[in-house]
Amino acid sequence: MTSIIRHRLTFANVLSALALFVALGGTGYAASKIRTADIVNGAVTSAKLKNGAVTGPKLARGVVSSDKLAPRAVTADRIAAAAVGADKIQPGSLSASLFATGVLGGLSPSKITTITGPTVALGPNSPPTPAAAQCPPGQRAIAGGFNVGSFAFVDATGPTTDGGGWSVTAENGPTPASFNAVVVCAAA
DSSP: OOOHHHHHHOHHHHHHHHHHHHHHHHHHHHHHHOOGGGGGTTTGGGSSOOTSSGGGGGTTTTTTOOSSSSSSSSOOGGGGGGGOOOGGSOTTTTOGGGGGTTTOOOOOGGGGEEOOOOOOETTTTOOEEEEEEEETEEEEEEEEEEOOOOOEEEEEEEEOOOSEEEEEEEEEESEEEEEEEEEEEEEE
């Protein structure tokens, strides 16, 4: 058995085995010794990264901003469900000019209705009194408000609990007054 090994143990075989160990050991050494500071800016490009190698948890907060993204890099099909909500959007950061035509659902003016509710009269020193305006069937409240005379003042205003109208509560002082609710509705 030892004669077979000696017969195959040539200088070329020993040298090639040694070269293999040095080559494999060298990459392991390099991987353990190269730090972030040793990499020149721009040396690591997207073509050199494996798909899925860079994920959200691996990025520092604030390193990805809109000026660093390629056009159309973020599209609806690349955003996880519920990843963007009102709690993650800075107030005032979105305006209609930032959206492409039709992105906001294409709400046609023909699908908008404004309804003024019945006038509610307030006698002298009336307690808080409610008034409401209801959307037509098949429509939902998207905004609302009120009309109020000189002597009434509004305590509260907002959508009705079912989302199908607008509610206003008003009162007054010693002078009689009147008010009504207004609702802006859109086809559901």
